[in-house]
Amino acid sequence: MRIEETLQNSITNVLKQLYGIDAEVNTITLQKTKKEFTGDLTLVVFPFVKAARKSPEAVANEIGAAVAENCPAVASFNVIKGFLNFEINKNYWVDFVLQNADAEKYGFKTADSNQAPIVVEYSSPNTNKPLHLGHIRNNLLGWSVSELLKADGNNVKKVNLVNDRGIHICKSMLAWLKYGNGETPESSGMKGDHLVGKYYVLFDKHYKEQIKELVETKGIDEEEAAKTAPLMLEAQEMLRKWEAKDPEVYALWEKMNGWVYSGFDVTYKRLGIDFDKIYYESQTYLLGKETVMKGLQDGVLFRKEDGSVWADLTGDGLDQKLLLRKDGTSVYMTQDLGTAQLRQKDYNAEKLMYVVGNEQDYHFTVLKLILGKLGFEWGKKIHHLSYGMVELPNGKMKSREGTVVDADDLIDEMVATAEQTSKEKGRSDEGTDPQEQAHLYYILAMGALKYFILKVDPQKNMLFNPQESIDFNGNTGPFIQYTHARIRSIIRKSQEQLHVDLSQNPDTASVELNDKEREIVKILHDAPAIIDQAAQNYSPAMIANYVYDLAKSFNSFYQDTPILREENANVLKFRLKLCDFVAKVIKNMMGILGIEVPEKM
RNA sequence: GGUCUUGUAGCUCAGCUGGAUAGAGCAACUGCCUUCUAAGCAGUAGGUCCUGCGUUCGAAUCGCAGCAAGAUCACCA
Numbered sequence: 001m002r003i004e005e006t007l008q009n010s011i012t013n014v015l016k017q018l019y020g021i022d023a024e025v026n027t028i029t030l031q032k033t034k035k036e037f038t039g040d041l042t043l044v045v046f047p048f049v050k051a052a053r054k055s056p057e058a059v060a061n062e063i064g065a066a067v068a069e070n071c072p073a074v075a076s077f078n079v080i081k082g083f084l085n086f087e088i089n090k091n092y093w094v095d096f097v098l099q100n101a102d103a104e105k106y107g108f109k110t111a112d113s114n115q116a117p118i119v120v121e122y123s124s125p126n127t128n129k130p131l132h133l134g135h136i137r138n139n140l141l142g143w144s145v146s147e148l149l150k151a152d153g154n155n156v157k158k159v160n161l162v163n164d165r166g167i168h169i170c171k172s173m174l175a176w177l178k179y180g181n182g183e184t185p186e187s188s189g190m191k192g193d194h195l196v197g198k199y200y201v202l203f204d205k206h207y208k209e210q211i212k213e214l215v216e217t218k219g220i221d222e223e224e225a226a227k228t229a230p231l232m233l234e235a236q237e238m239l240r241k242w243e244a245k246d247p248e249v250y251a252l253w254e255k256m257n258g259w260v261y262s263g264f265d266v267t268y269k270r271l272g273i274d275f276d277k278i279y280y281e282s283q284t285y286l287l288g289k290e291t292v293m294k295g296l297q298d299g300v301l302f303r304k305e306d307g308s309v310w311a312d313l314t315g316d317g318l319d320q321k322l323l324l325r326k327d328g329t330s331v332y333m334t335q336d337l338g339t340a341q342l343r344q345k346d347y348n349a350e351k352l353m354y355v356v357g358n359e360q361d362y363h364f365t366v367l368k369l370i371l372g373k374l375g376f377e378w379g380k381k382i383h384h385l386s387y388g389m390v391e392l393p394n395g396k397m398k399s400r401e402g403t404v405v406d407a408d409d410l411i412d413e414m415v416a417t418a419e420q421t422s423k424e425k426g427r428s429d430e431g432t433d434p435q436e437q438a439h440l441y442y443i444l445a446m447g448a449l450k451y452f453i454l455k456v457d458p459q460k461n462m463l464f465n466p467q468e469s470i471d472f473n474g475n476t477g478p479f480i481q482y483t484h485a486r487i488r489s490i491i492r493k494s495q496e497q498l499h500v501d502l503s504q505n506p507d508t509a510s511v512e513l514n515d516k517e518r519e520i521v522k523i524l525h526d527a528p529a530i531i532d533q534a535a536q537n538y539s540p541a542m543i544a545n546y547v548y549d550l551a552k553s554f555n556s557f558y559q560d561t562p563i564l565r566e567e568n569a570n571v572l573k574f575r576l577k578l579c580d581f582v583a584k585v586i587k588n589m590m591g592i593l594g595i596e597v598p599e600k601m
Numbered sequence: 602g603g604u605c606u607u608g609u610a611g612c613u614c615a616g617c618u619g620g621a622u623a624g625a626g627c628a629a630c631u632g633c634c635u636u637c638u639a640a641g642c643a644g645u646a647g648g649u650c651c652u653g654c655g656u657u658c659g660a661a662u663c664g665c666a667g668c669a670a671g672a673u674c675a676c677c678a
Contacts, residue, residue, distance in 0.1 A: 029618080031620080034621065034622095036621085036622080037621080042620090042621085044620050044621090044659095046620075046658060046659070047658095049658080050658085056658085080621070081621070082620085082621085082658085082659095083620080083621060124678095126678070163678065166677090166678075167677085167678095168677090168678080306676095308676065317603095317604090318604090318674085319674070322675080322676055324676090325676045326676070327676085329676085331675090331676070331677080331678085332677075332678050335678095357672090358605080358606065358671095358672065358673090359671095359672055359673065360672095360673085360678090361604095361605060361606080361672075361673070362604080362605080362672090362673050362674065363673090363678090365604095365605095386605095386606085388606080388607080388671090388672090389671080389672080391671085395671095396671085421640075422640090425638095425639090425640065427638090427640085444640090452613095455614075455615085456613090456614070457614085457615085459606075459607085460606085460607065460614090461606085461607070461670095461671065461672090462613090462614090463612095463613070463614095465612095465613090468612095468627090471613095471626080471627070471640095472640055473626085473627080473640055473641090474625085474626040474627060474640090475613090475614080475615090475625060475626040475627085476626080476640085478640055479626090479640065479641085481640085482638080482640050482641075483640095483641090485638075485640095486637085486638055486641085489637075489638060490637055490638095493637065494637090529617095530617095533617060533618095534617095536617095537617075539617095541614095541615085542615095542617075545614095545615060545616090545625090548615090548625080548626090549615095549625090552625080555641060555642065556641095556642065556643090558637080558641080558642085559633095559641070559642045559643080560642080560643090562636085562637075563637055564637045565636075565637065600638085601638085601640075
């Protein structure tokens with residue numbers, strides 16, 4: 001039994017015996033004893049002093065004495081004001097290490113693949129432009145939360161919904177037809193998504209020129225000009241043709257989307273993210289339309305005079321929401337009604353999770369409400385994992401102002417920085433395979449980037465300053481990767497030079513724990529609770545902060561405690577076991593973040 | 602204007618369901634490589650936890666009000 005549980009039980013009994021207090025076991029909360037006091041776990045006794053009718057110190061002393069009496073694992077206790085600090089027997093910690101050090105995934109639960117899955121949608125790109133830093137946060141978060149939920153024992157399915165249809169892609173297509181001269185990714189050497197993005201920008205440029213011209217020559221206002229500019233009319237015409245499945249338009253659409261997909265694939269691969277299933281909006285929006293029509297028939301929705309279809313949410317304190325335009329075409333909400341159903345049908349999910357920015361909070365409130373009105377009970381299972389925006393020092397990224405941080409560029413820069421940093425440290429040792437070297441730079445770069453993004457609480461907006469490249473020192477991914485590499489180096493040497501047999505446990509009689517070791521052991525001991533907590537909060541940031549604490553404590557220990565130079569064979573072996581345990585937990589926790597850890601660096 | 606989110610050191614962030622003297626990293630300043638990898642360690646300095654009121658034995662944490670920033674309230678997605 002874990003020590004917290006043992007103590008909780010004992011304390012519950014003691015409270016009953018001493019004061020007749022009936023406390024639920026799980027209401028007894030123990031906290032970690034602060035560093036400046038001696039002890040491992042602390043009980044705050046203030047909640048019981050009233051019922052006990054004694055001073056906090058007296059209560060703490062009485063409880064402490066009784067618990068120490070009953071629990072062999074308690075080595076001693078001390079009382080400071082109303083705080084009862086228990087010191088746990090060294091044997092408990094030592095045994096804990098030896099019993100768990102060899103576990104491949106300490107603290108991880110295994111998922112039952114038969115249970116209803118949590119379906120996590122993330123990424124959800126538009127196919128008209130390449131991915132940028134905002135998408136990076138979404139992708140890393142969605143992937144990592146999925147892994148986190150798996151680690152906590154859930155069956156998880158990762159899905160992507162590609163927004164492949166609509167006026168935006170028509171704009172790129174039109175511009176390519178007009179100004180592209182048949183340019184392809186092959187002919188230009190450009191990544192497909194960037195090539196298509198280039199024409200999206202080009203459309204906007206020419207479109208703006210047309211508007212300006214219209215305003216100047218015809219004297220109409222800008223709003224009117226925007227609606228009547230020939231390019232816009234052509235784009236809309238193209239969309240109509242697309243919906244009518246005009247063969248030429250359709251073929252072009254497939255060709256250009258194909259370019260984008262292969263471009264995305266490269267970026268996804270570099271980011272290390274993947275999906276179990278990919279949905280395409282072009283294949284789901286019709287179901288949304290049908291659903292709306294049915295809702296209309298059932299009288300849940302209503303039609304306005306102009307023919308548009310709406311949901312009335314005024315009874316829920318919200319507004320009316322458009323679901324079908326007067327010309328019968330669908331909007332964003334319409335297709336989301338379709339995809340949600342399809343997904344529910346495909347997976348019969350326990351939870352439908354959407355990793356989408358907080359700018360769409362309103363959309364998801366409405367989506368759930370409308371699904372409920374349409375009679376879909378499972379609408380309640382939708383959970384919008386809402387995360388904050390990535391901001392630049394001068395505010396939000398704006399594609400029109402050219403302040404977008406491109407995903408591919410950023411990754412390239414990170415890799416270059418990693419290589420440069422590595423060389424400055426004189427770590428580009430000769431003799432190593434260049435491919436291995438390149439892989440190291442890549443995982444360090446991605447480690448820095450991923451950690452930088454994931455360590456921030458998802459809910460909060462975060463700031464990225466392109467001027468100051470992401471750090472490799474301090475509270476960073478590479479710091480943790482470095483710690484891992486150091487440990488692996490020690491383990492290697494213990495095998496190659498000292499031939500220590502780690503498959504046998506040491507005799508623990510002579511093993512004592514110094515403060516640093518005890519600190520590390522306690523952090524390791526927390527791993528299961530941290531995974532649990534992080535999963536409940538959908539927060540990879542909690543994992544990031546945990547693994548940083550662990551690495552930091554290890555480095556402090558490493559600095560002043562000899563490991564390979566330890567002469568007592570049992571102590572040596574115990575320390576190696578502890579090191580190995582730390583390395584594994586670092587590796588596994590970083591794995592949840594999607595960060596690889598190197599054997600050497 | 603309504604709704605939602607955020608506000609902690611110069612900067613970037615932790616601080617979990619209320620608990621002891623609010624913690625890290627970066628930047629600044631001091632030390633430590635002949636010893637297991639210095640991408641490290643040890644230390645100094647840096648705080649009106651946005652403000653006020655309330656709840657509580659106890660509030661950065663909970664409630665209310667205010668201030669500030671952001672998002673949203675589209676026949677965009």
